[in-house]
Amino acid sequence: MDQYAVFGNPIGHSKSPMIHTFFARQTAQNISYQAILAPTDGFDSAVTEFFQQGGKGCNVTVPFKEEAYRFADQLSPRAKIAGAVNTLKKLDDGGILGDNTDGEGLVQDLLLHGVRLQGKRVLLLGAGGAARGALLPLLDQNPAELVIANRTESKAHQLAELAKAYGPVSGCGYGEVKPEPVDIIINSTSASLSGDLPPIPAEVVSQDTVCYDMAYGQGDTAFVAWAKAQGSKYPLDGLGMLVAQAAESFAIWRGIKPGTKTVLGELRRNLGQR
Ligand code: NDP
Known part of the structure; x- marks a missing residue:
């Protein structure tokens, strides 16, 4: 099972595991996705360990997006302009691609x-x-x-x-x-x-x-x-943006773009919005 994760601090509030688990089910992809709390001064070592242990890709959230930008070996043009990365992917040659899907x-x-x-x-x-x-x-x-x-x-x-x-x-x-x-x-x-x-x-x-x-x-x-x-x-x-940026990350990792409507409805219900 391919491993994915989101790194942040704090991370307990993150909706990404729920969203990506939903996407995986919807697209019949066999992946796991976990939330990882990295120490504020320990992003690089936490992410390095994740990729060394076979991790395929991860999301990065507050406060590590700029550190992820520096961590990546290659950057997409939009990540370069943003000066920040929210998506890392391990490439076939072992290098790490940084992108920004926000x-x-x-x-x-x-x-x-x-x-x-x-x-x-x-x-x-x-x-x-x-x-x-x-x-x-x-x-x-x-x-x-x-x-x-x-x-x-x-x-x-x-x-x-x-x-x-x-x-x-x-x-x-x-x-x-x-x-x-x-x-x-x-x-x-x-x-x-x-x-x-x-x-x-x-x-x-x-x-x-x-x-x-x-x-x-x-x-x-x-x-x-x-x-x-x-x-x-x-x-x-911005709840729809949250789900859509996750769908873009999923597509970068898996080459298949999930639909966003159903999971968005689910999140709105969770937040008591409707
Ligand atoms: P930053 O800290 O990088 O930037 C904050 C911005 O808000 C600055 O332009 C700052 O102005 C301005 N600001 C802060 N407080 C006030 C205020 N009281 N009045 C006017 N301007 C203010 O934060 P981010 O850019 O990372 O995030 C901004 C927002 O976007 C957050 O609400 C975040 O949750 C949301 N977001 C949502 C996403 C989604 O998927 N829906 C994804 C990413 C972010 P100044 O430069 O003068 O300090």
């Missing part, structure tokens, strides 16, 4: 909800690891413009500079966000985790604006609740 998970979840990015005006809130991971997959969809707004304005500019070869991207602080409707707002800040909101003008939301929060939890996140209060008909949380 952004593709976001795009796939948007597509699953019928949201296309081509020709759209997109406002990306935040310039941390999740925003970096999303940049290339978002620009690959050919939006008309992608504005990155961040509390620390310099980080938004840096990120825009890094990605400008890939599409029409610019950076700004929240104060410079134009008070006019955009097509899609993606909240990649961790503000929702503390019930906060990035201070953007309410006018950016029309009833047709898709408002996507990468965060998720029981009930509405602060951003989803705000989007609903502004009249958006399309408020979405």
